[in-house]
Amino acid sequence: MTATHDPRVTETLQKMADSFVDWPRAPIHHRPSEVGLDYEDVTFPSEDGVPLEGWFIPAPGSDRLVIANHPRWFTRAGLPSHLEPWRSIAAATGNDFEVDFVPDYKLLHDAGYHVLAYDLRNFGQSGTGNGGVFTVGNFESRDVIGSLRYARSRPDLAGARIGLFSRCVGANATMKAMTRAPAEFDDVRCMVTPQPLSAGVSMGRALERFGIPVERMPELDELVFRRTSFHIDEMSPVPWASSVRVPTLLYQVRDDVYTHPSDVQAIHDNIATDEKDLFWIEGTTRRWDGYAYFQREPDRILEWFDRYL
Numbered sequence: 538m539t540a541t542h543d544p545r546v547t548e549t550l551q552k553m554a555d556s557f558v559d560w561p562r563a564p565i566h567h568r569p570s571e572v573g574l575d576y577e578d579v580t581f582p583s584e585d586g587v588p589l590e591g592w593f594i595p596a597p598g599s600d601r602l603v604i605a606n607h608p609r610w611f612t613r614a615g616l617p618s619h620l621e622p623w624r625s626i627a628a629a630t631g632n633d634f635e636v637d638f639v640p641d642y643k644l645l646h647d648a649g650y651h652v653l654a655y656d657l658r659n660f661g662q663s664g665t666g667n668g669g670v671f672t673v674g675n676f677e678s679r680d681v682i683g684s685l686r687y688a689r690s691r692p693d694l695a696g697a698r699i700g701l702f703s704r705c706v707g708a709n710a711t712m713k714a715m716t717r718a719p720a721e722f723d724d725v726r727c728m729v730t731p732q733p734l735s736a737g738v739s740m741g742r743a744l745e746r747f748g749i750p751v752e753r754m755p756e757l758d759e760l761v762f763r764r765t766s767f768h769i770d771e772m773s774p775v776p777w778a779s780s781v782r783v784p785t786l787l788y789q790v791r792d793d794v795y796t797h798p799s800d801v802q803a804i805h806d807n808i809a810t811d812e813k814d815l816f817w818i819e820g821t822t823r824r825w826d827g828y829a830y831f832q833r834e835p836d837r838i839l840e841w842f843d844r845y846l
Contacts, residue, residue, distance in 0.1 A: 546749050553743060554760035557671045561622045565614045565661060569594055572643045581687035583658060584679035584718075587666035591655030591684075594646055595693070601846045602651040602697045604684050607638065608705030608732070608828060609671065612661030613654040614638055618825070630746075630794050632825040640832040645702075648839050650846070651694065655684055657707065670765045673736045673772035674709030681707075681714040682721050689724075700846045701728040701783075704828065708733035708787075712777035712804075719780060727784040727845035729838055732793070732827045735773035736761075738800045746794065778804045784812035786841040790827040791817040814841075 569576040569592055577593045591613060607613055610626055615636040618624055624633050642652045656663040657680050659671060667676045681703070688694050703711040708730035715722055737754075740761075744751055758769045785808055789801040798817070805815040816837070818827055831838050 546747075546753065549747055549749065550753060550757050550760055553740065553757060554764050557761055558669055558764050560610060560626070560671075562660065563610065563612050563614075563616050563623055565612055566617045567614045567637050567639045568592075569639055569642055572639055574639075574643060574646055579653075579655075579687070581655075581683060581690075583666065583683035584686075585666070587658045587680070587683075588664040589655050589658070589680055589683055590662040591653060592642075593691075594642055594652040594654070596646050596649055596651045599649050599651055600697050601649060601700070601842075602653060602688060602694055603645050603700045603702050603842065603846075604688060605638075605641070605645075605652060605654040605702040606657055606681070606684070606704060606707030606710070607654075607660070608707065609673075610660075611636070611638075611704075611828075612656050614661070615828075627825070631823045634825060636825055636828050638828075641702075644832060644835050644839065645842075648843070650700075650842065651697065653684060653688055655680070657710065671706075672765055672767055674706055674713045674774060674777070675767060675772065677706060677710035678713035678717060681711050682718055685721055685725070698846050699725045700842050701725060701730075703728060704731045705733065709772075709774040709777070712774045712781055715782075716777045716780040719782075722783065725783050727786075727841065728781070729786045729841055731787070731830070732789050732796075732824065733774045733787070733801065733804050734796045735775060735800050737769045737773060738796050740769060742795055742797070775800070775803050775807055778807035779809050781808045782810050784810060784841070784845045786813070786838065787815045788827065788830065788838075789815070789817060790821055790824055791819055792822045793824045793827065794822050795824050812845075
């Protein structure tokens with residue numbers, strides 16, 4: 538039976554499309570208090586009113602703030618991908634180990650930054666928006682704007698210099714927000730963006746792993762469109778990157794099985810400032826190693842924030 542007529546292929550494509558509207562929400566499995574940080578549980582509205590949940594971690598005496606969001610499937614706390622059902626999401630690609638983001642916040646705090654970390658819509662403890670649809674940065678861009686407005690509303694952050702630590706879909710969402718509402722970023726000084734990616738590239742790599750001919754991509758695109766009202770090529774940060782005008786540092790696992798280096802290179806090349814850099818994480822194919830990189834090798838990222846904040 539050819540792949541064109543194999544019902545197992547059709548079922549796989551349907552499951553891939555379903556993953557844009559149905560996935561297991563991860564819990565907040567760690568808290569800043571575990572590493573001795575004082576923090577405040579906060580809630581604030583997204584640009585369109587979806588309630589977002591987060592932590593504010595103060596650095597007394599500082600006038601610098603880093604706002605952090607997270608990748609797909611994750612929360613502000615990370616992802617318990619050593620446990621089911623989250624282990625099954627990416628175990629086949631070797632990404633079956635826990636990622637804990639709390640050490641990231643400890644590093645930022647100890648370097649002299651306030652930290653605001655929050656869950657994007659439809660993830661963690663934040664509210665459901667747009668029928669629970671995941672749009673790889675489109676609707677999620679509203680959450681980025683909500684986080685900036687909330688930060689500016691706090692009297693204890695009045696006049697603070699703002700940097701963004703926008704990961705994966707959080708990076709996509711930030712670039713989309715910069716495209717839609719550039720004035721919201723007038724006081725943002727810089728950004729660090731680990732592992733942004735285009736949905737089409739990620740879906741193409743998935744077809745490769747499943748042994749499904751790329752000729753089935755139009756069928757997958759139609760299935761995704763029926764569930765999200767977006768075509769796959771509308772979920773790429775490459776065109777949005779042309780709206781990024783703040784100093785931006787990107788990094789990426791070069792041999793990540795979820796993407797191609799050319800996609801991240803295209804995002805970098807399209808960023809509309811000369812104050813940008815891209816470096817590669819070598820020696821692994823595991824995407825999660827990119828998410829855990831900062832706490833293992835923090836110096837380059839902290840130097841970027843220190844230079845521009």
